[in-house]
Structures are given as C-alpha cells and as structure tokens.
Amino acid sequence: MILLVGGRLGLVFFLHMSLHMAQRFCYLSSVKTISKGDHMQGERKEVQPEYLYRQMVRARRFEEALASLWRRGLISGELHLGTGEEAIAAGFAAHLEDGDAIALDHRSTPPLVCRGLPLEPIILELIGSEKGLCSGWGGHMHLFSRDFLAASSGIVGSSAPLALGFALANKHLRQGKVAVCFFGEGAMNQGMVLESLNLARVWKLPVIFVCKDNRWAITTRSKNVTAGCLTKRARAYDMPAWKVNGLRVDDVCKTAKRAIERAREGRGPSFVLARCSRIDGHFLGDPLFRIFEEPLEQVKTITPPLIRSAIAKPGAPSGARARALFCISKAIALAGADKLKNFKDPLFISKNLILEEKRLEIEREVFEEIEKAVRTSLEVAGLKR
Amino acid sequence: MRVSFATAIEKAIEHAMAEDERIIIFGEDVHLLRNNLYARFGPERIIPAPISESAFLGAAVGVAMAGLKPIVEIMLVDFIAVAFDALLNQASKVKAFSGGKWNVPVVIRCSCGGGYGDAGQHEQCLWGLISSVPGISVVVPSNPPDAAGLMLSALNAEDPVVYLEHKLLSEYWLDYLGAGGRKNVAFDIPESGASGEIEIPPKNVAIGKASFLREGSDITFISIGVSVHRCLEASKALEREDASSCVLDLRTATPLDKESILEASRTGRVVVVDEDYLSFGLSGEIAAVLSESGYRGAFTRVGNTGVIPYARHLEDRALPSVDSIYEAAKKILGT
16 A cells, blocks of 8 residues: 655655754764654654655665675675665664664664664774774674664574563663564574564563565575464464565555554564565675676686586485585576566665655655765775765 | 695595495585585485574484484584584583483584674684583684594594684685675785695594694794684794794694693793683683693783674784784793
C-alpha cells in the first residue's frame, strides 16, 4: 500500500532540513544535540513516503560513498555494505524515537544513517580518524553511539542478546521505549539468537527482532544450511512473526509500526522476517563477487588447481566430484545476481511511491548532502578529496 | 616445491585426506574456502555448516570421539568465543574424565592475528587464552614448511589441537579481509613466512618442539607466529650494532618447549615478543618457566596491552613491531 501524501508534508520537510542543518553544524560535538523522530513529532501516525524515500536514498548514497573511500584504500579491512537493506533500515528507523535502542550487525551504517546520526563522525571513524565517532577505535563493524543507544558488532547474532539488555533497561528506566535488533537470516542458526527469542518472550521484553533475509550466510546459500521456516521458528516462541517484503519500504514501515507500537504498549516481543537483497556481496572484495565481476582474471588463478584436484586420485567417486564442481559454479553464478536485477533493488522499487519531480529533488539534495559530508570529513582528516 | 603458506597447509591436508578416509572437514563456507579439497574429496567429506559455531564445534568433539578425524574450521579465532564450551568443558576434558580411556582427535583450524585494520573483534590471537586450558595443544606456524608439518602432526595427534593460521601469512585470508582485491593498501607481510620450500609429501613437524632460527650470544628473542619475523628483522638491526641475537620460534604455544626456552635463555637477556595479550598469557608463562628453572638474567616482553584498535596507525602502535622490539632490546642490552 502506498502511504498517503499528507498535508504535513511541508512541516516534515522543514523539520527534516533543520535536522540536516543541525547535523552539519555539530558533527564534531556530541551527537545528542540532534533531535530524533522529528518527522512524526506531535502525533505518531503515518510516515510520509517522501521521508522514507529520502532516508533510503541517504542510506544508499552513503554506502556508495563508503565504497568509494574503501576503493581508494582509505577504509581498512572488511567493509560489509548494507546496499539492498535500505528499505528495512528506513522503515524501522522511521518509528524510532529518543530513548529507543538499536542493536546492529556488521551492516550497521544504513540504520545509523536512517536513525539520524550525523554523517561526518561515521565517515571519519571509517577512515581511521581519531576525530571519528569512536575515535578511530571501532571502525565499520564496531560503531557505537551512546546518545542514540546504538551499538553494532561483527559477531554474527550478537545483536539479539544485546537488544534484550537494552529492552530490559528500557523497561526499568524508560517506560514505553523499545529496542530493535537487526541481524541476517544466517544468524538465525546461531544459538544466542534462538536463546534470545525465548528470553524476550518469557521476560516479555519490548524488543523487535528484525531478520534481514538476503539468502546468503556469508558465501553459503542459507537454504542449504537452514531447516524449516524462520517465521514458524519464531512463532514457536509464542510471539507474533510477520513476513514482509523487505524491498518495499511502505510494507516494512507498516509492519515496523505494528511491531514497535506493540512493544511500546508493553505487549512483548515480536519477530519480523524481511526478505531483502545483497547487492554488493558479503563484503567489498568478496571473492565470489570478484569472480563474477572480473571472471577472466579470477578464473585464471582458480581453475588450474581446481581442475587438478578434481581429477587427482584417490578421492571421492566422480559423481560426488561433479556435484562439488556444480555447487562451486552455482555459488559463483548466484553471487552477483542481486546486482543485476532492478526488481531486487529497494530504491528502484520505491521510485513509484512519490512523484517524479519530488523524487529527483530528493535525490539531488541527498547527493549534495552526502558529497558535502564526505568532503568535510576528508578535510577534517587532512586528506585530499 | 616453493609454495605459499596457505598452499602448504592445503598440500598437507590433501596428502593426509588421501591417506586417511576418516578425515573430514566442516565449518562455514568450507566448500568455497577449500574448493580444491571439495572438488577432490566431495561433499561427503567437506561439509559446509551454518553460522552455528557452538553446534558444529560441539559436534566435532562427538565426531572425533566416535571414530572420525574432523578438521573443524572456525573462520576467525575470535569467533571461538561463541563456541567456547566445546573447547573449555568438552574437548579438553574427555581424556582426563574417562581415565585416559577415550580421546578426542579433533583439529580446530582458525585464522588469527592482525595487521590489516579490522579491529579487535577480528584480529585477536587468543593462543594464550586457549593454551590456559589443560588438555589442548595450540600450534602457530610461522612459515610454509612448519605450516604443512604441524598440520600433519595435528592430524596424527590423539588429542585436540588448535591450529592457528596467521592472516598476514595466509594470502587468501589477507586478500579477503584486508585487501579485497585492492592494490592501494599495504601490509607488512614477512616474505620468508608467506612463502617457502616444502617437500611433497610434506615432512612432519613435531608439536611442542621450538625451532632456533638464529643463534646468538648477546640477546634472545622468544616469539611465535608473525612476531618471529619481526624479531628476525630487529636482530638484523642489532647485528649492525655488533649485538648478536638468538631467535627462538616456539611454533607451539602449548605444550611449551621448556627445554629450548632454557637453552635459548643462556644469553642472559630474554625478550619475549607476543602479538597476543600481554597480561595473563604466553609471555608471563615463559617468565614463569624461566624463573622456576632458576634463570636470573634480564627479562622483558613486548606484547599487546589492550583492545586492538581499528585505525591502522593506532593498530600499528598496539601490535609488536620491529621498532618496539628493537627498543626493548636496546633497553635490556643497556645500550
């Protein structure tokens, strides 16, 4: 369902722009000066599609900016982009307010951007500056903002128990405030996530488990290592579990509202399975993705030892070897599939939610916003543009 | 033949798997990480697992007890925390609890170490932590022949062996996690560790046996993993100042080769260089070994004193470097 373009558009837009102005002025100081949930101030009703679209574009352009910094060698180590998850991030963040907590995984930047964190400290952190969000200590997998009660981790599944803790603390200290955790469907096979589902239910915690299903557990197809249906699994813990098209921001937004309001009202945890895509591989430079992107170069190094092994004796019977080779080729073929298909791109899908003129205006503004954030950050870090 | 560090390990496993059908491999992504072995030995012996470390490491204990020889892969040693019970309370206890009647021949293979800007949740060494649990061997090869030889010994061992593969030496790990195909990022890779000569089939290297990489009379470096190469570099610098250094590569964190440590300590000046945590770890253990043996010479250590930071320049300061080793050596030499 397309959300109504309400009369509050002007107000929303004004507040939104003020938010960005505020971000630009105080990115180096404490983040708590940024207001939260401005777009819905007063009454907590419908979220405007313009707002959601803007947030998605901000998240996407931000990821693209990070990718470009990474390619320039300015960001070290692994960089797991959240491209393909923007609708989930925007849809949930739209309902969060001051005092709500978010526990994040290794694709933490889209939710942080949508949550309204100033962009420059994140960029500075990722380029290893001591002026960064975490003084250069955390980096992309370990971004923390105490003011936004936002914490991320590179250990698969660890966002779930962390969110339980945030939720329990909120129950004591900030009545009506919730905790949302994001993790992938791969994490649903991690014991701590399943234990968390149980604990959340028995303690009736205001926590929402958001499972982002991109169908890949690192470079293994999840369906090959996952038994049963994930929503059924969650329902077995006696909590509502909704399946939502995580590529459609309007759908996510609606379900997020339901889950978050439920938690705010003290009615306990819920689980949302949001199917999404993984546009840029497990991380930038993902070996599978690279074979897909530059087949000739990669195949040259991979094939000879592979063929040698496939015929070496002794070993498995030829049928088993053929199955193995087929499985390897299939993984390579599937690795880049999400990048090629427009219908797998949440941004492309959401284009029809708003008028084209407005959409282009938003895209232009976001482009400038992100470009400026990168420029400022590089200047602050003393690096060239 | 001249091979990379990672190929040396693969050659050893390939050889062992061809000889012994009981060897199986499981862990996350192993069908792609070990694609050559997968193509040769098939999906029955190379089994990709979900992200369920506690389940599959726990299962490895049972598999080993019931007659197979699993190599279980925990991608990064940091992730072993998720499955620590299998190691701390299960694998390490069976032999003692069964009165020596049942053993757990499992090899737990993990990548470890830093130097590529991934921060302290993906760059720890943890050989000290794991070695503190009795009943487990921990090996940390620093070059291809040791990598192959220690893997063969691990596969021949009767009891649990944690096999740690440093990411600066294993080119595929460093490429996946550090470079990602980029040519504009640099890492301080010790060349003599990243590639070298091995025999085919590879020669065993005994677990618990250290190796003297350099003989010297003025100062002794005792180290393990990538830091061994940093010590060799520092000793070259010292040589230019007429100080002769002995470098001992422990190769195995536990059981510790006490004999070699004592022999190496004869210079009367010992510097332990450990990329792992300084406190409550390997360097303290070596100090205890020396002290208990009556060593009365000088002792100092270079190690990691806190959480490994993300930013490369901060990380460089945290991990042992040729400079920090050299400084420590100069101090102890009194020059």
